[in-house]
Structure formats: C-alpha cells, structure tokens
Amino acid sequence: MQKVFGRPKGLTEIPFHYCPGCTHGIIHRLIGEVLEELNIIEDTIGVAPVGCAGFSLDFFSCDFVGAAHGRAQAVATGIKRALPDRIVFTYQGDGDIAAIGTSHAIHVAARGEKITSIMVNNAIYGMTGGQMAPTTLTGQVTTTSPYGRDNGVAGFPLDLPKAIATFDGAVYVASVSVDSPKNILQAKKAIKKAFRVQQAGLGFALVSILSTCPTNWGMSPVDSLKWLQEKMIPVYQMGEIKVAEEVKGL
C-alpha cells in the first residue's frame, strides 16, 4: 500500500501540547513540510519565543534555541552572523514580536538581516491567559481589556507586517491565514518563499499568519475560525504585502 500522507520530516514525533482548535499545530506542520521539501532540516536553526510556542523547540527536528521574550530576532541575528551559510528562522507570537520585541523586528528589517521570521497573530496573549496584545481588535474583550479594547485608552491594533514592508532591507513580507484549506495552501506558499529568500541570501523575510485562540477567545474552534474570517481579516492587510524585485524571480 502506498503511503500518501504522513508526518513531515521537519517535525519530531513529540505530540503538540497546544489547546484543541489552536492553529499553531497547522503552522508547525507547514513549516515542517517546507523544511523537508527544501531539504534544509540539517542546515536550519530555529529560535523559539516565550509564549505558547515556547516549547516549539521540541516539535521541530532541526536544532533550536529558546530566546528571552521578544528577543528571538536578536538571537537569530547572532546565530546568522556566526554561521552565514545556515538557515535561521524565528517563530514568534504577536505579543513577542509586535510588543516587547518590536525594536528588533524593525531593525532586522532595516538591516536586511538574512533570516526568516514567522509571526503568529492570534490577537491575544495566549500563554498568560488571554490578555490584550498590541494586535487585539478594537472592542475585543480580554482579561486586561474587560470592557473591550478602547482606542482612546489602549490605542489601535498594530499591523506589524505593513510597517515592516516599508524598510528597504525587508524583501518579502506576507500576511496569510490558516482558517481554510485554500488559505492554508497560500500560507504554505508564503512560508516556503520566505525560506527561499533566505536561501538566496536576498534579505529579511516576514510571514505573518492570522491564527486562532479558542481557549482565550472563549469560543469553539469552529466559531473561532469564523471570528478570524469576519473580524480579523478585514483589520489586517492580507496577501503578499511586499515582494522586492529580486524576490520576484524566485
């Protein structure tokens, strides 16, 4: 019997610890597939964040380093500068990359650091139990915005990829979603391109992936996907936000 579907080689055998309905698992799988398809598992060093994906270093079959909260891109910079011929990527939540680590997000883009960053945006701090994130939508109820995010008090949702796309050193920036089979395939294409950009040594690549957090949103997994589609997608600029000239040929 021919085996037509299996675990990608880019993932270990360790079962994911994520909550039911959380889309981290889908994103992990996509990255695992890309690592395998590009044949770069043995050349890659991943950098994990603090947050729900803090244990992601167990799930990928490449070498992995756990960074302090928000510092994954600085750590990745250090690895890449030490080993320029390796593939280095960060896997970070929206709180990690778009709040406490924003300065690094801006500067790796400005420097054109030859790393790949995957940002998982679920509009909330998941690990700590559902607090407001910079990406939390206007009016969204969280434990630190119990009356809904008030723009007058807490400002507006931060669309990091849109900002990052303005920097010369950022050559590929995409915002995708994993809410449907079609969008999952799109997401995989974007992830793959972001790694190929690094293989070609072209500059910094960022893929933001809209993701769900049923546990802290207080919704079923199905309702979460619907909420992502109806509420989040209209707020964030989607698709390939920036494809620099040199990336178009890839």
Place this chain on the structure above:
Amino acid sequence: MSKVLLKGNEAIAEAAMRAGCKLFFGYPITPSTEIIEYLAKHLPEAGGTVLQAECEVAAINMCFGAAAAGARVMTASSSPGISLKQEGISYLAANELPVVIVNINRTGPGLGGLGPTQSDYFQSTRGGGHGDYRLIVLAPSKAQELYDLTMEAFDLADKYRNPVLILADGFLGQMMEPVLLKEKKEGNLPPKDWQTDGCKGRAKRKIASYFLVNELAEEACQRWQAKYDQIKEAEQRWESFYADDAEYLLVGYGTCGRIAKSVVLNARKQGMKLGLIRPITLWPFPVKAFTSHFDGIKGIVTVELNAGQMIEDVKLAVNCRVPVHLYKRQGGMLPHEREILKFVGQVFNLPVRGEA
C-alpha cells in the same frame, strides 16, 4: 611579541581579537566606546564582524545567538548599558553560554558621570539579573592586565560554559600604558558538543532554559550550583603585596588596588606593617587570600570607589574576626594615598608622620 602604547579599552579590544573573538555586538556608551571603535576598525581585517546593535538588549541577545552557534563573542558597555543587558546575562548563565562581557563602570545610580567608580560591584558579583546565578568577574588594574585577563576570559568562559565579566572603570579604560601583545595560549578546552549549528550527521540539539516541572528546575539549579562551587574552588585569584608579615591589610581591586600599593610602600617607609590583598577575581571572591594571611592580622581597611560593597565579602572572608573598616570615595572621585594612610592611622590608632 611587540610592546605598544594602548588605551585600556584598546588593550581589551586587541586582546579579544588575538583570543579568536570573531564577533562583537555592542552599543556606544562612554567611557567604554573605544572598544567598539577599535574593533570596528580592526576586526573586519581579521575576518570578524562588528555589528552595532539597535540597543544594549539586542547586543546581549545577539551574543546569546552567536555563542549558541559556537562562536567566540564579546560585548562591552558601561553601567546603564550593563543594567539593560541583565535579562540577557541571566539567560546566558541559565543556558551556560560562553560570552565575554566588559563593563567600564561609570558612576550611578541613574545616568551618573564618567569618573572612575566601583559602584557596580554588587551587580557584578551577585549575578545582576534575575535568578540564582554567578558570573566569573575579573578585575584588572592596569592596561597589561586588561589585555591578559581579556584573553583569559575567553578561555574561562569556554572552560566553564559561563559568561565572564571584566569589570574596570573609565580611569583604566581611558589611560594609555605600554602593553605587551602576548599571543594566545593553546589550552585544552572542552569540545563544544552542545552548540546549535545545524544537525548534520548528529541528533538535533536544543538550547533552552524553560522549566515548568519544578523537579527538573531544581535539578538544573543544583547542576549550576555544582559548577559555581567548582569555580569557587579552582579560580580564586588575587595579588598579595607585602601581606606575608603584615599586621594591617588594605584590600582594594582595580584602580584602588593600584593606589593602595603606593600607600603600602609609604607605610613601610614609616615602619608600619601594612600589606595589600588585591582581588583579581571578584567572583569567586578570593577568600583563600585571607585564610593564608590571617594569623598576624590586626585590622583591615577596604578601599573602594562606592558606598562599601566589597567590604561585605571581606567581612565574610575573615568571619568578622578582626575589625574591617571602609575608606571610600564616590561619584568619580579618587582617593589620595596620603588620605588613605591617614585613615589607617586613625582607625587603628597608629602613628602616621605628616605628609607621608
């Protein structure tokens, strides 16, 4: 081996290059800036990279990444910048990553000033960041020692898989002195069989300090502690100066150690049996220096450029069996030899001749 005239900060930078440091991540801050400037000029020709980071936090975390990848790496800053690095230093300690960190201490708290000071002794020797950890802390007192200890710092960091801090001040960093450019000693260092450089031909590795199971967290703490105990036993360093027959001791490191030597010589001219212990490692503190010299000692004066920080370690080292006094200056001011000797005379009721 050539002898050249270098600023203390330049001596640090030159030694780092000759020790095989290929990566430097830093952020400019006075009075440490010549280190990044010197390396920016010379490290690229030696095949290395200097990256001026967006902030001190980025710089220390870049060091984290480079060390995890197996490179020899250094960062340098001055007090407020070192404060910003503390979270990263705590992570370096937890992940047992060899990084050399230089603190050209400036006065504090707050923005402070640029004069010589030792106000970061506590921060340096107690860990500095969160959690129960120690750095190996080296305290040079002249440009040659800045050179020698920087070179050795890389070996110590690799040997123990621990961050090493070089603590100096603006006086030492800025002063020009002749430096003999010694070559790196080839030592037997353990292989970096932990580095995350891609898993070709071996099992995947990970470097992390995340423990949500208390039993595992305690195991890790015990492992680190065992290492620190080993360092305490093996690496205490100090210089004894006229200490063998001394009745009274000065204790001072770095800039104070230099000044204290002159005080000792002046005292000896007057027949006062004064000696000096100059700690070279601040952590581990050279407790052994006091056990070996203790018998004839009647009293001790620590000379510090702070409100009295090292004095706590001296009191612990002698179990408070003799009186230990503090002579201090703060805010970037230096003590005069004459004032120190006068103070020794006053607290121990010893005759001191006028303009000694």
